[in-house]
Amino acid sequence: MSKLILASASPRRLELLAQIGIVPDQVAPADIDETPAADESPRRLALRLAEEKARAVAKSNGGAFVLAADTVVACGTRALGKASDEREARKFLTLLSGRRHRVYGGVCLIAPDGTERSRVIETQVKFRTLGTEDLNRYLSHDEWKGKAGAYAIQGHAATFIKAISGSYSNVVGLSLCEVDGLLRGLGYPVKEV
Template sequence: MSSNVSSKFVLASASPRRVELLTQIGIIPDAIAPADIDETPLKDESPRRLALRLAEEKAKAVVSAHDGAYVLAADTVVACGRRTLGKPDDAAEARKFLGMLSGRRHRVYGGVCVIAPDGILRSRVVETQVIFRNLNEGDINRYLASDEWQGKAGAYAIQGLAAVFVRKILGSYSNVVGLSLYDADALLRGLGYTPEAG
């Protein structure tokens, strides 16, 4: 394919945060096509492996409907030790997760997968370490009252009110928000994608 032919870019995610992050670096999706897959972890599956598998499965689920496009999919997994903290079902589970993260270091694994128009698939896992300060009952109650925890892996959003919980971060900040921009850009460029100027 000659470099002057611009290919479409499809984001296989319903996450508004991922759209915002990509827009920040000048990559605007031509289409947004959320993948409908089962995100249940496999038996004994590590959080790192889960993030990679889900990103790859999301990309594969969407690519057949978008011939000739670059498809990018991502998945974010919050891990406390070997335990995966998914999106909490309710406030009680969110409270439990925040209690587990309080005063501790945890890891956020971001799976990123890109499938090129010629079918080549490249993927990687990005690891960020996040250290929370000790959270007291009041901190957790206020956060739960905000409803910001809903639909968030690990029951928090680093780009929102939970920013005050974060004592230290080691690695990619954008990975914790939902997509490592460095890695997404590197995978896309490595497969020949260049965003249109203008």
């Protein structure tokens, strides 16, 4: 049986896969430049980054299934990446406050024979209006660090969410419905749980 390699360092993606009984044989984060291209839409950015990560890892791991993903939070046409510091995290959260935004999850799976399948999953999230005290309390913890848009829906930021339309697991970091379909579609032996 071919092994499965997760091309991501995200512990959240490992936890999500474990929820559906999938434990990768190896974790091999891809080292790629994640800078958006000029005029690149957030949707296209999520897809391109997932594909580039998968291809980079598959290049040195022939004969394996390689799964990669990327999450981009978008407010309008602006992509909100991982905040570099608390000031930028406050800026991102203030921008999202009281608004609806989109979370794009790019997923790419490369099979041992080189067949590649990619998807972009879109989830809409509506934040309640955040006050200064909300922001101060949230930013006093490290939960925002390393998260697209500077928040984790599965953590304390769950109190910010008024509504969600689409895949919850996509906002956490990996759409399980899409991943399960891609794995099954390319012949990876998904165990029934």
